[in-house]
Amino acid sequence: MSHERIVIVAHDPGWVEEYERESARVRGALGDLVLAVEHIGSTAIPGLAAKPIVDIMVGVRSLADARSKVGVMEALGYLYVPEFEAQIPDRLFFQRGSPRTHHLHIVEKGSQFWARQLLFRDYVTTHPDVAQAYAELKQELAGRFAEDREGYTHAKTSFVEAVLAKAEAEAEA
Numbered sequence: 001m002s003h004e005r006i007v008i009v010a011h012d013p014g015w016v017e018e019y020e021r022e023s024a025r026v027r028g029a030l031g032d033l034v035l036a037v038e039h040i041g042s043t044a045i046p047g048l049a050a051k052p053i054v055d056i057m058v059g060v061r062s063l064a065d066a067r068s069k070v071g072v073m074e075a076l077g078y079l080y081v082p083e084f085e086a087q088i089p090d091r092l093f094f095q096r097g098s099p100r101t102h103h104l105h106i107v108e109k110g111s112q113f114w115a116r117q118l119l120f121r122d123y124v125t126t127h128p129d130v131a132q133a134y135a136e137l138k139q140e141l142a143g144r145f146a147e148d149r150e151g152y153t154h155a156k157t158s159f160v161e162a163v164l165a166k167a168e169a170e171a172e173a
Helices: 014-033 063-067 070-075 082-086 112-126 128-144 149-172
Strands: 034-040 054-060 091-096 102-108
Touching: 014 034, 014 054, 014 063, 014 070, 034 112, 054 063, 054 112, 063 091, 063 102, 082 091, 102 112, 112 128, 112 149, 128 149
Parallel strands: 054 102
Antiparallel strands: 034 054, 091 102
């Protein structure tokens, strides 16, 4: 596991361009396996401060089929991190760069992980007050958990879950 320091930076409009470039490379490598690709995480939310790591979510029909492409992703410079599957078993997780520049999440399109990532991104994007509160929380947690990525992520969980609950309630109304 990496012990990279957690640093939150101001939003960089270049993240969208980097997502476009990298998602094209991933699509090319995975070919017909790809049903959809989405830019997720904080770098996908305009104006939001974030760790400078572009998160890419690839939707596939079957994770079993996607497992056969681990070597293909490694050839693109991605490191497969299977130990994260204990936390989220419905996802293949890869990272790239040192320090990290990209996260790649391969999931079944339409899965709970897929839906929740899009719901959170879209809700925070359309609610500037939530985006501001999230940015402030992330800055505060980065100070407290600068060397503890797991602690940082865990400390954000209640905020993320509350946002998802509100977004789900509004979607049902």
